[in-house]
Amino acid sequence: MGIRGRIALAISFVTALAVVVLGFAVHHISGLERDHQARSYQDGLLSSALQVYQRDGTLALGAQLDDSALPTPLVHAAAAGRAGTYISGGGDPRVWAATGVGGGKTLSVSAPYPERDALQLALDKALLVAGVVTVALMAVVAWFVAQSLSRRLRRSAAAARRIAAGEPPDAAALAGGGRDEVAELGRSVHDMAEALAARVETERKFTADVAHELRTPVAGLVAASELLPHPRAVEMVQDRAQTMRGLIEDLLEVSRLDAGVESAQLDPVDLPSLVRGIVKRAARQREVADVSVEVVGEGRIVSTDARRVERILVNVLANAAKHGKPPIEITVRGTSIVVRDHGAGYPPELVDQGPRRFRTAAPERGTGHGLGLTIAAGQAAVLGARLRFGAAEGGGAEAVLELPESPEGGAPAGRGGSVTAPGP
Amino acid sequence: MTDRAETRRARVRTVLVTFAVVTVVALGGVWLSQVTDRASAVGAAPKTAAAQKSPPPEIARKEQPHGPADRESASAELPGVRDCGAGDPVLEPKIITLACADAGAVASDIKWKNYGAGGADGSGVVLVSGGAKGVAPASFPAAFHLYGAKNVDGKLAFTGLDVEYLGATPSGDAAETYTIA
Known part of the structure; x- marks a missing residue:
């Protein structure tokens, strides 16, 4: 039950309780007053009858002398010389x-x-x-009051969800007018979103600046290393410098993905051919060997950005080759591509929360800087595709890339795409 | 720390509210349970008790601090009221029987504003028996006027009584005339 129903129910319940208590009290008090009036009236009659009796010895106003039906308590009271009133029950109740x-x-x-x-x-x-009318009226009033409260809370929640989806904080929806608790909550969420966005932006800029500043000296380093005399030293320096350049390029790519400035260039491509080509190039350039490609059903032509699909697949394959165990199996089924290795599988944290930069896997998946899968997830988001990480049946890691079905549905949406793969 | 303090305060408030509700419900229960006892108990009858204690008018006159000569001269000057034509005339009676056949209507609690030889004016209530029905109003505020002072059986007494009802009436007539003495 929503907050609206709960508030309406609580107010109706309290009103009903108050109505019942008041009703009983009024009923009870009116009963007491009726008793009191009846006794008082009989007292007045008896008083006059007594005066007439004392004066003339006659019975006035329907008074009886030694009435046989007189209740016992009154008989005792009269015998004791006291005057009294009494209400008798039974078949013929009398005062x-x-x-x-x-x-x-x-x-x-x-x-x-x-x-x-x-x-x-x-x-x-x-x-x-x-009582019934009051309770019904209060229920309606409470419903409307609670509805206004609930509507504002829902609006705030929707604004918060939009922020989570990557939109900038909506000041009008969150920090709108009002000075009550709901408005305060909205303002707090807005301030929090603003502060977080500012912090994220600062970090992104810092990463981009660092990578950018490192790029030039590293390029110089790579060029200069080729001039070194000793062949082994040249090889080592070149290897380290290439690694550093790769890392810097990755960082720059992550930074661009974070900034949401990337957009996909969509072209119709034959997915099985594209995958086979990617696998061949990966085997040649990244030394990813022992990869088999299986196409289930008819191969599909999809409208996508081939360069970004390659970036995703190569990163996933490189991860499988580095941290998993061969053979690596790729299955193309419709618009989805499944990459499976026979290693220890992805760590649970990655499966639950998705890849994060510089957060490397558990020891069973070796070491790394964690940027490859982060970039893969970011590129999938640009494509509007889903990239899921999980465990394969029979052990091993399994990554599933689901490309959008239609060109319209798969239109890249930048940061706001309908992508569930966690962002970097 | 703040959160904890607020939780403690909320708990104290809850305890106080619960205590208040339970107390009110308990008191209400006690109050309601006394209804039956009150209804079946013998209640006080203050008017009857007062009438019981006050002596009859004849005795009252005897106890007046005037001498016998004063009283006799006063009786000789002012007419009294012979209730239903019986007994001695009573000066400034507090009660007069209106329906002498069954004594079903009585003028009671009469307070006299003027009481003279030519007539007397006062106010009180007329009580009617039989129509009570427990709580139905059967006492009717009325103004009384005594007139027609005559010598009855050697004593001066009023012979007529006008009753003018000030509100509701027992029979529908706003004014009634009774022959007394």
Whole structure:
């Protein structure tokens, strides 16, 4: 049940409780007052009858002397010389007043006293109707009040979701007018989103700046190393410098993906051919060997950015070759590409949260800087594709790249694409 | 620290509210349970008790601090009221029987504003028996006027009584005239 229903229910319940308590109290008080009036009236009658009796010895106002039906408690009270009133129950409920008049005689008056009189029944009915109407009215009012509250909360939640999806904080939706708690919550979420966005932007800029600043000296280093005299030293320096250049290029790519400035160039490509070509190039350039490609069903022509698909697949294959164990199997089924190795599998953290830069896997997947899969996920997001990491049946890691079905559906959406692969 | 302090305060508030609710419900229960006892108990009858203690008018006159000569001269000057034509005339009676056949209507609690030889004016209530039905109003505020002072059986007494009802009436007539003495 939503907050709207809960508030309406709580207010209705409290109102109903108040109505019931008040109803009982009013009913009870009216009953007491009725008793009091009946007794008081009989007392007045008896008082006059007593005066007439004392003066003339006659019975006035329907008074009885030594009435045989007089209730026992009144008989005792009169015998003790006290005047009293009494309400008797039974088949013939009556209200009595009696007093001793000397000589052991008792003067009494009485009148019928029905358990429920018409006035009290009417009062009960009026209380019941008023109570039901009040509760219904309060439920409606509470519903509307709660609806306004709920609507504002939902608007704030939607704005927060949009921020999570990558949109900039919407000041109008979050930090709108009002000075109550909901407005305060909205303002807090807005401020938090602003602060986080600023911090992320600062970090992204820092990464981009560092990579950019390192690029030039490393390029110079690579060129200069070729001039070194000793062949072994040349080889070592060149190898390290190439690694560093690769890392810097990766960092720059991650930075561009973070900034959301990347966009896909869509062209129709035959997916099985594309995959086979990528595998061949990977075997040649990245030394990813022992890779088999299987196409299930008919090969599809998809509208996608071949360069980015290659970037994704090569990174996944490189990861499998480096951290997993051969053979590596690629299965192309429709628009999805499954890459499977026979190693220890992806660490649970990566499966749950997706790849993160510089967060390398558990020891079973060796060492690395964690940028390859981060870039793969970022490129998949640019393509509007899904890239999932999981465990293969029978052990080993399994990465599934699902390209969008239609060109329209697969249009790259930059940062706001319908991509579930975690961003870098 | 703040969160913890607020939680403690909220807990204290909850305990206080629970205590208040339970107390109110318990008191309400006690109050309601006393209804039956109150209904079946013998209640006080203050008017009857007062009438019981106050002596009859004849005795009152005897106890007046005036001498016998004063009283006799006063009775000789002012007419009294013979209730239902019986007994001695009573001066400034507090109660007069209106329906003498069954004594079903009585003028009661009469307070006299003027009481003279030519007439007397006062106010009180007329009580009617039989129509009570427990709580139905059966006492009717009325103004009384005594007139027609005559010598009855050697004593001066009023012979007529006008009753003018000030609100509701027992029979529908706003004014009634009774022959007394």
